[in-house]
Amino acid sequence: MSDFHQDGVITTLHNLGGRPVEALEEELKRFSRRRPMGLILPSLFSELEGPALTHIVDELAKVPYLTEIIIGLDRADRDQFLYARDFFSRLPQRHRILWNDGPRLKALDDELAAEGLSPEEPGKGRNVWFCSGYSLASHRTEAVALHDCDIVTYSRDMLARLLYPVAHPQFNYEFCKGFYARVADGRLNGRVGRLLVTPLLRSLQMIYGPSEYLTYLASYRYPLSGEFAMRSDVLSNIRIPSDWGLEIGVLSEVHRNYSIKRLCQVDIADNYDHKHQPLSEDDHTLGLSRMSLDIAKALYRKLATLGVQISSESFRTLKATYYRTALDMIENYYHDATMNGLELDRHSEERTVELFAQMVMDAGAAYLETPRDKPFIPSWNRIQSAFPDLLERMYEAVELDNEGKV
Template identity: 80%
Template sequence: MSDFYQNGIITNFHNLTRRPLEALESDLLGFSKRRPMGLILPSLFSELEGPALTRIIDQLSQVEYLSEIIIGLDRADRDQFLYAREFFSRLPQRHRILWNDGPRLKALDAELAAESLSPQAPGKGRNVWFCSGYAISSGRAEAIALHDCDITTYDRSMLARLLYPVANPHFNYEFCKGYYARIADGKLNGRVGRLMVTPLLRALKKIHGPLDYLNYLDSYRYPLSGEFAMRADVLNDIRIPSDWGLEIGVLSEVHRNYSTKRLCQVDIADNYDHKHQPLSPEDASTGLYRMSTDIAKALYRKLATLGVTMNEAHFRTLKATYYRTALDIIENYYHDAMMNGLKVDRHSEEQAVELFAQSIMEAGVAFLESPRDKPFIPSWSRVQSAFPDMLERMYDAVEADNAGDV
């Protein structure tokens, strides 16, 4: 059972009583009459061939309160898209697949790219951005959740708890972030969150003082979780990174646009696991090496917009401060794991910290060397200013892909 403390600057929803799923879903079904709900699923085609997504779809098939499910499909040719249409056909809810590699959406993407309004790189951020545009154009949901498609321990209670704070018409929350303990197979996981993000935020506070933004991020128990929900109006003005900085970028954007009184987090699972990225110490373009570098750059960009001055000397100091803070945190996690009968490989934990310290410095160098870098995908409000009919055309393209020959 989790604690009941409200010790951050955002509201924390706990799982205090293990309220039955049936009761939660009954409430949500009632809420849906006033505030319809939807779900975005960003997916690679390869995930359709694994057990995790099959379980997720089986669970979602039992959810009665969803008005729409939007699936973003990446890396799929024509035959694979047709397979996906059949794969998702057992969903009883209205559902649409965005075939991001199909000719219709690629043609729209080319128009956007000609005006520098398209995401510059493929990936989850790009997928989520196009799904968000379709959700706006559809207008069938006022509260929208998003979660990954590789959750091997998925249960539909995760979705119910995630949506509840933004779907309840008596609450005024605009955004909700899911959190959970990353424990599987008798060991602690979530290395980037535990050993990189948390000690990096605390190192930044030591150097710059308790900035509101840093206190805000440090209030999230798992800032890198891929599960969040929001009111539909949030999607119009949000700008998100197209790289691994997506989750930090989303948190930064809602902090910029809304009072912290309108933001919250919720405990959505006792048991959570998904596919794991390798550390990849020899290849900065993949795995946790790239992830940690992208996350650090996302933090630096946000701090720069707040007037924080950074130079090479600053990043050297930050690297050293982070490293000492992270080593202390390793000790804390090691003792916590021992008390709970879990395994922690301290050698591999310290190897991860050494890599993250390196990526923090390399991210700083890249940040200084690319002052004109445009990492954020433009908001849909800006797109609609340049192309007033783009959302309608996207809607028509998706409908055509899902209903007719391709």
């Protein structure tokens, strides 16, 4: 059971009584008559071959209030796309698969690239962006949730709790972020959130001074969670990064566009486990090395847009401050884990902090070397201005793919 403390600038909705999922779903069914709801699932084809997504689909098949499910499928050839159509066919809700590597969607992407409007690199951000465009083109939903496809501990009450705040007709939230404890198999997980983001946010405040934006980010219990929900109009206006800075980028965009009174976070699970990324100490283009680099760059870019003067000298101080802050926090996590009978390897934690400290510096150097970098994919409002009929053509392309004309 969670506490009920409101300790940040955004509203926190707790799990105080273990309300049955059936009760939530009955309310959501009523809400759906006024505000139809959808779900976006960004997926790699390889995830269809694992146990997590099979269980997720089984759970989603029981959800009675969803109008539409949109699956973004990456790294799939024709035969794999056909396999995916069969894999998801047991979903009773209307569902469509975006074959992102198929000829129809690639042709649209080429048009965007010719105008400098296409996502610059493949990945989750690009996948989510195309799915968002299809959701807007479909016009079937007014509230949309998104979650990952590798959640080992998935249950459908996660989705119900995630959508409830933006679906409730008497609530005025435009955006809702999910949070949970990263505990599984007797271990305390969530290294990037615990050992990078939290101490880095504190260190940035110490080096660059008080910041309403940094205070806002620090209010999220788990800013890196891949689970969030929003009103459909949010999809039109936000720009999202195409790299590992996706989650931080989305939080930055909704902060830019909406009052904090329209944003909230909700406790969606007592514990959560998904695919774990390797530390990748020897290759900084992969794993947690790449993730930490992209997250740090996303924070630096946002601070720069807010008028913060960032220099190479300040990065050296930031690295030292971050390193000391993160090491101190390891002690806190160790005590918490020990009291709860959980495993926490202090040597591994310190090695991780050492890597992240280097990434804090490397991200600073990369930021200063490419000040004109454009990490954000353009908003769909901008796309529609440049290509007024593109959403309609995307909708038609997806329909043709899903009808079997491939």
